[in-house]
Amino acid sequence: MAVGNRGEKAQRQDGADDMRRIDTSSLEDILGFHLRMANVALYHDFSRAMEDLGLTQKQVAVLELIAQNEGASQIDIAATLGMDRATMMSLVNRLEDRNLVARRPSPVDRRRQQLILTGEGQEILAACRDLIAAHERKFTGRFSKEELKTFVGFLKRVYAGDSSG
Amino acid sequence: MAVGNRGEKAQRQDGADDMRRIDTSSLEDILGFHLRMANVALYHDFSRAMEDLGLTQKQVAVLELIAQNEGASQIDIAATLGMDRATMMSLVNRLEDRNLVARRPSPVDRRRQQLILTGEGQEILAACRDLIAAHERKFTGRFSKEELKTFVGFLKRVYAGDSSG
DNA sequence: TATTGTTATACTCTATAACTATA
DNA sequence: TATAGTTATAGAGTATAACAATA
Numbered sequence: 001m002a003v004g005n006r007g008e009k010a011q012r013q014d015g016a017d018d019m020r021r022i023d024t025s026s027l028e029d030i031l032g033f034h035l036r037m038a039n040v041a042l043y044h045d046f047s048r049a050m051e052d053l054g055l056t057q058k059q060v061a062v063l064e065l066i067a068q069n070e071g072a073s074q075i076d077i078a079a080t081l082g083m084d085r086a087t088m089m090s091l092v093n094r095l096e097d098r099n100l101v102a103r104r105p106s107p108v109d110r111r112r113q114q115l116i117l118t119g120e121g122q123e124i125l126a127a128c129r130d131l132i133a134a135h136e137r138k139f140t141g142r143f144s145k146e147e148l149k150t151f152v153g154f155l156k157r158v159y160a161g162d163s164s165g
Numbered sequence: 166m167a168v169g170n171r172g173e174k175a176q177r178q179d180g181a182d183d184m185r186r187i188d189t190s191s192l193e194d195i196l197g198f199h200l201r202m203a204n205v206a207l208y209h210d211f212s213r214a215m216e217d218l219g220l221t222q223k224q225v226a227v228l229e230l231i232a233q234n235e236g237a238s239q240i241d242i243a244a245t246l247g248m249d250r251a252t253m254m255s256l257v258n259r260l261e262d263r264n265l266v267a268r269r270p271s272p273v274d275r276r277r278q279q280l281i282l283t284g285e286g287q288e289i290l291a292a293c294r295d296l297i298a299a300h301e302r303k304f305t306g307r308f309s310k311e312e313l314k315t316f317v318g319f320l321k322r323v324y325a326g327d328s329s330g
Numbered sequence: 331t332a333t334t335g336t337t338a339t340a341c342t343c344t345a346t347a348a349c350t351a352t353a
Numbered sequence: 354t355a356t357a358g359t360t361a362t363a364g365a366g367t368a369t370a371a372c373a374a375t376a
Contacts, residue, residue: 012295012360014184020241021241021258022230022233022234022241022242022244022245023230023233023239024231024232024233024245025233026229027226027229027230030295030297031207031301031304031305031313031316031317032222032301032304033213034209034302034317034320034321034324035204035207036204036207036222036226037201037246037320037321037324038200038320038321039201039204040246040247040324041247041323042196042200042201042323043198043344044247046197047344047345048232056324056365056366057197057201058365058366059365060351061192061198061201064191064192065187065189065191065192066214066283067191068188068189068190068191069188070186072187073334073335074334074335074354075333075334075335076187077187079187080187080189081202081205082205082209083366084367084368085334085335085336085367086335086336086367086368086369086370087365087367087368088336089335089336089367090365090366090367091365091366094364094365095281102255103335108317109333109334109375109376110334110374110375110376111333111335111374111375111376112333112334112335112375113334113335119332130271132192132195132197134343136195136196136197138265139196139197139323140196142322143319143322146211147319148196150315150319151194151196151316151319152196152199154308154312154315154316154319155199155200155202155203156199156202156203157307157308158203158206158207158304158307159199159202159203159205159206164207164246202331204343208367212367212368221342221343223342223343224337224342228335238357238358239339239357239358240336240356240357240358248343248344249343249345249346250346250357250358250359251344251345251347251358251359251360251361252343252345252361254358254360255342255343255344256342256343259342268358270359271357273359274352274356274357275351276351276352276353276356276357276358277352277357277358278357278358295349
C-alpha cells in the first residue's frame with residue numbers, strides 16, 4: 001500500500017517552490033476514500049441540478065419514499081435511510097415548513113404520525129424526477145449496462161445489513 | 166425500472182395498520198442512491214471506529230494529505246478533496262486548535278500558508294491508520310482482489326475529471 | 331419497559347459574499 | 354486582474370440527551 005513517492009514532494013507545475021499537485025497515493029488503497037470522492041462528485045452535480053428547486057439528496061429521497069409508502073412514520077423512513085430519528089425530525093420539519101409534506105396522526109398507534117405528500121410536494125417531486133434523470137445520465141452514461149449492474153451490486157454489498165441506524 | 170409493488174402498501178411485520186417495511190423500489194435504479202447508502206454505512210462504521218480519537222473522515226484525509234505533501238497550501242488540499250476554500254479554512258482551524266497541524270508562511274509566495282503536521286498530529290495520524298485499516302477490512306473483506314480493483318475503477322470513473330470544486 | 335415523537339443543544343460540513351494582502 | 358487567506362453568516366445533516374404520551 002502507499003506506493004508512489006511518499007516522502008518526496010510532488011513536482012510543481014510552475015517554477016514556484018510551493019507544491020500545487022497533491023500526491024494522494026497514501027489514500028489510494030482506501031476504499032472509503034474513493035467512495036467519498038465519488039459521492040462528492042455526485043453531490044456537486046446534484047446540488048447544481050437542484051439549484052432552483054432547493055432540495056437536497058436526503059430531502060428528495062425522503063419525498064420519494066413518502067410518495068411510495070404513503071402513511072409511513074418518520075422512524076420507518078429514518079431507519080431505511082440510516083438516519084437518526086432526531087435528524088429525520090428536523091428534515092421533515094423543513095419539508096413541512098415548505099408545505100411539501102404533512103403529518104397526520106396514526107389511527108391505530110397514537111404515538112405515531114403518518115407522513116403524506118401535499119399536492120405541492122407531489123408537484124415538486126415530479127419536477128425532481130426529470131432533473132435527477134438528467135443528472136444521473138451524466139454518470140451512468142460512463143458505464144455499460146453490465147458494468148452498472150455490477151457496480152450497484154458492489155455498492156449494495158457495502159451497505160447490506162447495515163442496521164447501525 | 167421500479168419493479169416491486171409500487172402503489173401497494175408494503176406488508177407490515179405485525180398486525181398493525183401502519184407500515185414498517187419501506188418499499189425503496191422507486192430509488193432502486195438511481196446510482197446516486199446506492200452510492201449514498203454505501204457512504205452512510207461506511208460513515209457510521211468510521212465514526213464508531215474513530216470515537217475515541219474524535220476525527221472525521223475529512224479531517225483524516227486532510228491530515229494524511231498534509232503528511233504526504235508537507236507544506237501544501239489550504240487551497241491545494243481543498244481542490245484535491247473537492248472542498249470549498251472557506252470550508253477548508255474552518256476545518257484547518259479546528260485541527261490547529263487541537264494542535265494537530267500548524268500554518269507557516271510560504272517563503273516564495275506571501276499569500277500562501279504552508280501546512281505542516283505537529284508532532285501530536287503525526288502521532289494521532291499513526292493511531293488513525295491502524296483503526297482505519299481495521300475498519301476498512303470489514304468492508305474490503307467482502308470482495309475479492311479482482312472485484313476490489315474493478316470497484317475502485319468504477320468509483321474513479323464517477324469522480325474522474327470532477328473539478329467543480 | 332420500550333417506542334415515537336418532540337425539543338434542546340452542539341458540532342461538522344457546506345457555501346456565498348466580501349475584505350485584505352499579495353501576485 | 355487574479356489568487357490565497359480570512360471573516361462573517363447561514364443552512365443542512367448528524368448525534369446525544371431528556372421528556373411526554375402511548376404501547
